[in-house]
Amino acid sequence: xxxxxxxxxxxxxxxxxxxxxSLNIPSGGLTALLGPSxxxxxxxxxxxxxxxxxxSGRILFDGEDTTSSHVSERRVGFVFQHYALFRHMTVIENVxxxxxxxxxxxxxxxxxxxxxxxxxxxxxxxxNFSDRYPAQLSGGQRQRVALARALAxxxxxxxxxxxxxxxxxxxRLELRRWLRRLHDKINLTSIFVTHDQEEALxxxxxxxxxxxxxxxQVGTPEQVYESPxxxxxxxxxxxxxxxxxxxxxxxxxxxxxxxPAPEHHAAEDVPAVGYVRPHDLxxxxxxxxxxxxxxxxxxxxxxxxxVRVSLTINGNHEIIEAELSRDLFQKLALEKxxxxxxxxxxxxxxxxxxxxx
Amino acid sequence: xxxxETVASPAISVQEQPGRNALSEPAMxxxxxxxxxxxxxxxxxxxxxxAVFGQALEKGFSAYLAAIREPDCRAAIRLTLLVAAIxxxxxxVFGVAAGWAVTKFRFPGKNLLVTLIDLPFSVSPIIxxxxxxxxxxxxxxLGPWLYEHDIKIxxxxxxxxxxxxxxxxxxxxxxxxxxxxxxxxxxxxAAMVLGANGFQIxxxxxxxxxxxxxxxxxxxxxxxxxxxxGAVSVVSGHIRGMTNTIPxxxxxxxxxxxxxxxFAVASLLALLALATLAVKSLVEWKMRSPRPVRKPAQCxxx
Ligand SMILES: Nc1ncnc2c1ncn2[C@@H]1O[C@H](COP(=O)(O)OP(=O)(O)OP(=O)(O)O)[C@@H](O)[C@H]1O
Ligand SMILES: [Mg+2]
Numbered sequence: 001x002x003x004x005x006x007x008x009x010x011x012x013x014x015x016x017x018x019x020x021x022s023l024n025i026p027s028g029g030l031t032a033l034l035g036p037s038x039x040x041x042x043x044x045x046x047x048x049x050x051x052x053x054x055x056s057g058r059i060l061f062d063g064e065d066t067t068s069s070h071v072s073e074r075r076v077g078f079v080f081q082h083y084a085l086f087r088h089m090t091v092i093e094n095v096x097x098x099x100x101x102x103x104x105x106x107x108x109x110x111x112x113x114x115x116x117x118x119x120x121x122x123x124x125x126x127x128n129f130s131d132r133y134p135a136q137l138s139g140g141q142r143q144r145v146a147l148a149r150a151l152a153x154x155x156x157x158x159x160x161x162x163x164x165x166x167x168x169x170x171x172r173l174e175l176r177r178w179l180r181r182l183h184d185k186i187n188l189t190s191i192f193v194t195h196d197q198e199e200a201l202x203x204x205x206x207x208x209x210x211x212x213x214x215x216x217q218v219g220t221p222e223q224v225y226e227s228p229x230x231x232x233x234x235x236x237x238x239x240x241x242x243x244x245x246x247x248x249x250x251x252x253x254x255x256x257x258x259x260p261a262p263e264h265h266a267a268e269d270v271p272a273v274g275y276v277r278p279h280d281l282x283x284x285x286x287x288x289x290x291x292x293x294x295x296x297x298x299x300x301x302x303x304x305x306x307v308r309v310s311l312t313i314n315g316n317h318e319i320i321e322a323e324l325s326r327d328l329f330q331k332l333a334l335e336k337x338x339x340x341x342x343x344x345x346x347x348x349x350x351x352x353x354x355x356x357x
Numbered sequence: 358x359x360x361x362e363t364v365a366s367p368a369i370s371v372q373e374q375p376g377r378n379a380l381s382e383p384a385m386x387x388x389x390x391x392x393x394x395x396x397x398x399x400x401x402x403x404x405x406x407x408a409v410f411g412q413a414l415e416k417g418f419s420a421y422l423a424a425i426r427e428p429d430c431r432a433a434i435r436l437t438l439l440v441a442a443i444x445x446x447x448x449x450v451f452g453v454a455a456g457w458a459v460t461k462f463r464f465p466g467k468n469l470l471v472t473l474i475d476l477p478f479s480v481s482p483i484i485x486x487x488x489x490x491x492x493x494x495x496x497x498x499l500g501p502w503l504y505e506h507d508i509k510i511x512x513x514x515x516x517x518x519x520x521x522x523x524x525x526x527x528x529x530x531x532x533x534x535x536x537x538x539x540x541x542x543x544x545x546x547a548a549m550v551l552g553a554n555g556f557q558i559x560x561x562x563x564x565x566x567x568x569x570x571x572x573x574x575x576x577x578x579x580x581x582x583x584x585x586x587g588a589v590s591v592v593s594g595h596i597r598g599m600t601n602t603i604p605x606x607x608x609x610x611x612x613x614x615x616x617x618x619x620f621a622v623a624s625l626l627a628l629l630a631l632a633t634l635a636v637k638s639l640v641e642w643k644m645r646s647p648r649p650v651r652k653p654a655q656c657x658x659x
Contacts, residue, residue, distance in 0.1 A: 049550060051546055051549070051550070071549045071550055072549055072550070072551075072552045072553065072554065075552065076550065077550075078547070078550040080543060080546070080547060082543065084543035084544050084546065084547040085544075085547075086544055086547070086548075086561075086562060087544070087566065088565040088566060097548065097551055097553075097561070098551035098552055098553075101548070101551065101552055101553040101554070101557045101561070102552060149547075149551070150550075150551075153551060153552060
């Protein structure tokens with residue numbers, strides 16, 4: 001099912017939780033809502049589900065206006081941030097709930113309900129827990145019960161609010177890959193909320209980046225990571241180093257080096273900042289041309305398969321972070337306090353006006 | 358719901374030696390405090406209870422039975438049961454409605470409602486009774502009109518019921534508001550998304566979570582409804598066999614120096630108190646247990 005949001009706004013008192021949000025969610029995709037805490041992700045999801053009604057704007061499901069239809073008519077699956085399992089019901093009763101409350105004419109027979117629920121429990125590897133109460137389950141198990149319960153009513157849209165939020169890193173990783181496979185298997189339109197950029201980039205088809213009730217960028221994981229629309233997105237999707245300077249007619253002058261910045265061809269000597277990811281900083285023993293900046297090694301740190309090198313530039317106290325492979329690190333044999341040359345690649349230059357915007 | 362609940366608390370008592378802990382008081386102080394508490398309880402609670410039953414049975418068991426079987430006393434028991442049978446269900450309905458409204462909706466005047474629910478607790482019962490006299494009494498606002506239409510409220514059964522409802526209405530409502538606020542409305546929202554209608558949400562999701570709270574509130578409400586003296590005394594008129602409840606009847610007998618009979622009737626209230634206590638502790642135990650105490654149900658059977 002295709003979902004279109006048109007100019008949705010939602011206020012709580014004088015606080016704008018959602019500010020004129022327009023978004024098209026294609027059918028069958030897995031979309032991630034990614035943004036800092038308080039940016040309105042949960043509110044947006046609740047508006048789509050019908051748990052919150054927008055102050056203005058329209059919501060269309062497959063082109064049909066559902067803005068004023070009741071939650072129970074929208075037939076969406078919702079997985080709550082804290083699961084919200086029915087605590088006095090066993091796992092199997094939780095999962096069967098959505099089918100049992102159907103009006104008699106739409107309700108499957110008891111046998112069919114039991115079959116469908118058991119299939120789901122099997123799919124989610126919960127067969128052994130079917131008679132337990134939520135309090136008797138681990139976080140990951142509760143998570144899967146919440147998913148099974150939402151899936152039981154065969155929704156065409158699945159809304160998941162930080163489905164992996166309360167889990168430890170390893171289970172998170174397993175479950176999100178599992179969710180991706182499940183999504184592909186049963187062909188849903190899913191939207192999930194996360195504030196973990198890695199999670200969003202890994203499993204989603206489309207990433208929507210929210211900030212202060214607005215959408216900053218919508219795109220594939222590659223688009224948002226490789227061509228962030230603005231400094232906020234760049235900064236939010238992983239660590240970045242900042243190089244201050246100016247741009248003038250398509251050229252950026254940052255920390256004594258000169259870089260092409262064609263998107264600023266019309267700029268006339270305005271202050272600007274270059275953003276570079278740690279893995280786009282190349283470290284060398286010798287300067288190569290005018291593209292290198294002299295720096296001093298402050299600290300080196302092995303993190304898994306890469307080495308993180310902290311540097312300072314010409315007595316500037318701001319720390320710059322570079323990331324390189326262990327092989328390369330060994331070849332360079334860097335020591336603390338040594339001099340090194342830094343050559344930035346893939347620099348994204350934003351003029352100060354962009355930054356304020 | 359948090360995962361923390363299932364984590365066993367770390368065993369901190371491993372190296373603890375009995376009686377020698379940096380945090381525990383010297384033995385003497387412990388014994389002294391416990392002794393004072395027990396003595397106090399014994400003197401103010403246990404002794405009077407014993408005295409009630411002692412006095413009631415002073416003239417033998419047959420005199421005890423006779424005092425209770427006496428027609429005026431039977432009328433008082435009937436009236437008390439009637440008052441409870443009307444006021445408790447009404448307050449149950451009001452309590453559930455108030456709890457539901459306060460916890461599930463946003464509406465203007467919500468805080469005022471929560472404050473007002475506590476009013477009967479903070480007002481002297483005499484005042485509670487007088488309010489009704491002022492409204493419905495012969496000199497009151499509605500008095501003349503009621504007199505013309507030959508409707509008796511004050512010094513009659515309706516007045517007693519009204520006063521009792523007023524005095525007892527916080528019990529269920531307070532209990533449920535606290536409980537439902539602690540539980541939030543997550544489960545109700547989940548049920549709503551799954552397509553349940555309002556009635557189904559209440560019966561299948563809300564009610565099972567609050568039923569012990571309801572029972573708790575109801576037994577306390579009932580105990581007060583049957584035992585209320587002050588407010589009822591103001592509106593009753595003390596007409597023997599007509600507008601006397603058990604507590605009022607006890608007072609009349611006592612004032613007539615008919616001690617054995619007074620205590621015999623009073624022992625009924627004492628028994629009610631003991632039964633209430635027993636049910637209350639049972640319910641408290643049920644409410645504390647982390648999940649419903651029942652065998653896992655089969656899916657198809659419920
Ligand atoms: N019912 C409410 N009443 C008042 N303010 C609210 C309400 N719900 C949300 N807000 C406010 O709206 C803003 C957005 O909240 P929302 O829950 O959508 O954030 P979020 O992006 O989901 O954050 P998180 O990642 O922390 O879950 C927050 O500042 C929050 O305080
Ligand atoms: Mg949230």
